[in-house]
Amino acid sequence: MLAKSDSSSLTRKASADSTGHFSISGLPAGAYTVSVSAPGFSVAVQQGVQLAAGQPKNLSFSLSLGNFSQQVTVDAGGSASIAAQRAPMDAPLDERSARTEVNTTFIQNYTAPTADYGELVALVPGTETTNSNGVGLGQSTTTFRGFTDGSYDIDFDGIPFYDTNTPSHHSWAFFPSQWIGGVDFDRSPGTASTIGPTPFGGSIHLLSNQMPSERNLRGGFSYGSFNTVLFDGSFNSGDFGGESNKSNLFVDVHHMSSDGYQTFNYQTRNAGSLKYQYKLSDKTVLTGFTGVIWLDANSPNLSSTRAQILAKGDNYLLQNTDNTQATFYKYNRYHVPTDFEYVGVNSQLGRSWSLDFKPYTYNYDNSQFYAKQPKGGAPINPTVCGTPVKKISPCAVDKYNSYRKYGETLALSQTSSRGIFRTGLWYERAATNRHQFPSNPFTLKDDTLPNFSEKFRTNSYQPYAEYQLMATHKLSITAGLKFAFYTMALDQFADNGGKIGSVNPITGKPFTVVSNSVNYHSWLPSLDANYRLKPNWSVYAQASTGSVVPPSSVYDTAGALVGTPPKPQTSTTYQTGTVLKLKRVTFDADFYHTRFQNGYSSATNNDPNSPLFGESIQYISPSSITLGGEFESSIYLGSGLSLYLNATRGKATYVGTLTAYSPNGSSSNPLVVKAPSDLWVAEAPTDTEAEGLTYQERGWNVGVFNKRIGSKWEDNGAYHNQLRDDPYNVSNAFINYTIRGGSHFDQTKIRLSINNLMGSHNVTSVSPGGALVAAPLVVNGLTYANPFIGATTSSPGFTGGRNLCR
Template identity: 55%
Template sequence: MTSSFLQYWRRVFIFTALVAMFSVTPLLFAQQGASLSGTVLDSAGAALPNAAVSIKSESTAFLRKTTSDALGHFSAINLPAGKYSVEAEAPGFAATRKTGIQLGASQSQELSLSLSIGNANDQVTVEANASGSMAAALSPVGALLEARSARSEISSDFIQQFTSPVADYGEISQIVPGVYSINSNGVGLGQSANYFRGFPDGDYDITWDGIPFEDTNTPTHHSWAFFPGVWIGGVDFDRSPGSASTIGPSPFGGTINLLSKQIPDQQAVRGTISYGSFNTMLLDAQYDSGNLGAAHKASFVLDVHRLTSDGFQAFNYQQRIGGDIKVQYKLSDRTLLSGYSGVIQLTANTPNNSGPTRAQAQLQYNFLLQNTDPTSTYYYAYNTYRVPTDFEYIGLKSALGHGWALDIKPYTYNYDNSQYYTNDPPKTADGKIDATCATPVKGKSPCAVDKYNSYRKYGETSSVTQTSKWGVFRTGLWYEWSLTNRHQIPSNPLTHVDDLLPNFNEHYTFNDFQPFAEYELHAMPRLTLTGGLKYSYYGMRFKQYADNGGKIGNLGGKPYIINTADYHNYLPSADANYRIKNNWSVYGQFSKGNIIPPTNVFDVTGGSVGALPKPTGVSTYQTGSVLKLKRFTLDGDAYYIKYQNTYSSFTPITGEDTIYFLGPDSVTKGFEVETNVYIAHGLSFYVNGTADKASYVGTGVPNNLFVANAPANTEGFGITYQEKNLDLGFFEKRIGPQWNDNGSFHNQFNVAPFNIVNLFLNYNVRNNTIFDGSKIAFSMNNLLDTRNIVGVGFANSAAPLKVNGIASTYFASTALSQGDILTQTPGRSFTLTVTFGGVWR
């Protein structure tokens, strides 16, 4: 497939999306008569039909009941003046309630009610529902009473009030039990990754509004290049492979569902200026259209921003320019059309090694292998990182009648990483870089590397549901096609002239699909049982060109080699939720997940692989409980996870096929618990904690050999004050001891416990005027300026140790070196933010 052909279809797709999204002409607002009306939505903003709505006076026995229509609308007229509470509920969803709604004798008000559901990837809400729990409403993170697995819901309020305005999804997710993330260049100023239960980035899915996104090389993620924190409206963090309807390429450790911002009912405009440490500045503007036209059929939210920073690490400059738009239009009483587009232009001076050596860190904590000497290997201008991305989808939801509903979402996204970085070039007699360094010297790295990684994806997610008095049936399909181009070529940093032969050059396509079916049986009024099956298939066509020996070699004079691979799995799931009381539930879950082998399976001499390795599998068993009292919440879970580890390879005889074998299995077991206590007058105290043991099992594996990056324990503490115009928050996250590995050899470096303390102070304008939503905010990250080594890239090779007189395959000893590359926590930083504007009334 030619580049021009792809560019043509890309333009066609984007043009079609834009026509669909902008074909609505804004109309004048229309005022309805005295009444109480509104819309019932799921928390992704889609209409929820046939929801039961109760409107109750808070001072009399007056009660009015109604039902939402196909587009989630409800209305009640001729209501007596007074104060009301409104509650909405629907099968398979948790009830939600709004209180203190004051109605005058001839007044008309409109509101929206969002319901959460226990299985959907694109649902999130902080649940202060029929239980009337103030503690739940004010909790930084919460669990769901209808939970079927260990899930944490992070609300938009928490993101806006208690995270840095430049934060990425990793920093936002730190509040979740057991989760930690490090960005050595400072909050939101580089590619970060989350770790939880011993699962690193790549062992779990990340989705945006229910659409999985990941690198095609391995299932790792480039979240900072797609979805910055200013676009994130909530996070649904599922720490399990999920149910059969959970889609994505690596439902292994769990799924982090990132959600776009909901479209508000009222028109508003806001401009934000943030400035802080490391000369970091964020300029952001957001416009909310509100409900447009007399019929309230259309609405959208638009955001544009520009972020610049010198970064905490020396000369690691960052710039990000982006904009996104989300649109909704009601085609009819039964059909809702939505659309989204986000575009990012990211540039940085990040080198290939993103940390200092041990020797350099002793001289300068924020050293980053960069300086201002053009004759030096570490000249910052020799390291460039340019990444444009775009992400688009169109969503269609329709109520088909008799409880049937359709939800389909075609999408496309693109990642285009052009990176250039230096290694250690040879020098001339006067100490300058040798101008002929583009030609690699045997035994030495090339002077610089011209690196490229680009992929374009097209796909769709679709589901059909049928809701009846017996329960909810779900079936659907995730399909995705992708094209990837990757190369690394030795280059001269002085002239940017590339060598003739690359380290590698490869093109490949993927065809992936996952059909699924599951049934959520409402076996009893308080008992829900869900079971399902998913079929997971991945087909790959891989084209590798001859190279300089960096991967596959010269191929005996052939220009390239083509390999194909097909992977498939059946993934069942089963779970149960029992509601002991309206505010207390228990659940249990069994689920299976998998990850396909990375594309480097074929990175062997001649590209010859005799037997393809199979996908790596995981089985998860967990049980938990959620309790929500008025002033106290408590939820916890216990889990047992058995999973296979990554493949290793060897070639028996030179020229023969490469053989792949699995590493030892692992077992992870532990528990997680969290609570929020509402004290009084907006003051709350939040605590979470985990205890985890992730260790290898199997024949020949030494006892007490632990999985890397799996802390033995974590603790989180938070004190929040949320009253009237003030929002104050003090949070601490402590990460217990853990191990780093050296390649396939385990337990090579013990990472000492470390903690991070953050502080947030906000004054918000909440006065029902045009300035409603304006605020002044101050945040401090790493308040105590703790500086820790949290990861090591070893310069020395590991020396295998003997177990019962035989050299171990898994355990070794590595001497620490001044050349080790370190991952470190960034130093203290602050940000001052001023937001102007608000709701247009």
């Protein structure tokens, strides 16, 4: 047990007796953070514990078996490490893979009030987070080790959340920072008990706020750049419910509005969350959570070229200085209500068995209407709607994407003298309705045929079992196996050729709907070990596998005709690392090697003698290998000052024979074949570095942080290393002062956040601008029509850009 003063460096430790009781005497009055830990269990923490002079304080803790589906918080090192206690983020001593835990102190003091979860992990080793409209003011993008969104899991209190058509995420529509109490970032496929649709590159485990034992009511107001206003109110009931104090309630509501960094990119967010805990007994706790967000914006669906950004300014997208863009914002509407609910039961069943069960549901409902870029750059008008054709034609899109999910996570664990056995199941079912219709922004009348329209149903099953053997009191070895099984049943309706068309390409007959169903499965084993060299020094090694379920777009082909469906992409990761926690220094490092399969592409079978003639053939892109090293350190300098450092160096390259575009090539010979080791995986930086200096003393929390992202390459469809992005830095500064002393304003916090301190506005990624000429495609010895044939050669082949504004 560890008690740390919130206002000084005072720290006291105590060990529990045989009955689990502990006590510490002689503590001065004040606020304390109390943490309790035991081998094989998650750390339990109570923050803001108020202690009055001469009055004893009784605290009770319920330790959960170490499982990522349950809440965990930053381990203070298992030792009296001042550096670990003051680190903004840190690695735990019992880790069995490369992990970084972002603590509550960092979230509350060293991020902007408007931040989403992408900003909370931006400093984690190897991670890059960008947002082109400002912090928390749009869809942020997070990558690490070259894994883009859709290649890793994100869960909230152990419940995975993701889109149904592809396992990507919406950072601004779920889980604002006000609802998050900590983040556990695992940069590996994890163990067998790591659930989710994409335990492929890693997992970002978001944790809800802890339930403090003391009552408090807080209100907040902030104002920032781009006319950003945030009102926030929260209520912690503390323990209540008679002498036994069985209940605890936390409520948060907030309203945010902003003009956004990009001109005319307005948005409004209203959100509220409620978390309730009830102790049914000393061994069983019931938890309920609900979170609702109502998001309205007019974010466009347009890309700016690098030339436009250079000529018209960094925030060119809805720029009112350009008449081709000036009226676009009037026709963009983005309405996204979401909700997320679960009920959790955590119980100690006897005979050392533990149960954690969470049924849940959540919903995403995206209604969007946006104007399209007029051809030729002419301003839109109601006569021709900006399209240079003789007849009136729509130049907007009526877009809808909605799904409702129901699921449950079940974890059973038994602790014995030899180790911990874990087994469980994740199950989820979802119903999705998606469409896009060409529409007229002036009359709001949709075309008869959509660009696409589909409804589909998905089911996800992941049973698992693993055993953590305590081979010695210093060595633990964990082996496990998970079975990932998914089903998808699609109904795709006739469209205007945007996806499947309205005529069967083989029979030539029209159709109204095409139905398909497909199953995907993967066996995912894992093996890891952790050895405690000393109480404050550990080493670990891991071998783990992951997979990514194919997206629904597999069937977005003419007539929705698909030959042999693809198999899930798989990855295999090998890692080794160490964690050391001294009194004034913490250090952790890891070295990793991952081989993973890339996404699928399709080609049409043009062999008239084949039974699959005319159907789409799915082929996998070449595999990639990413390898490198990461390190992280926190140094306590004294007098409240701490220095945080991390750095990564990696290499991510393709495997197999690949092609890259030659700018000097002709339409008959535009390709250059390069060795795989010469071709980098897109979006994988060569290196990253982070530095942070913090001061935490006498109510002050002051910090300055800098993140540098090294150079990286961009791809254009099937052609690699088309464009190189230069390195860039982003620096942030934070000043916080908390009033203490028992007055009416006790615990009131005054905050100043300055993001992007040095005004960095780099273009951090670009989008393909067109296909290139290529030879016919050969897959497994058969020749298929290549979708690139007949396209015009373009250089450099990119038109879209995303610039940085964090």
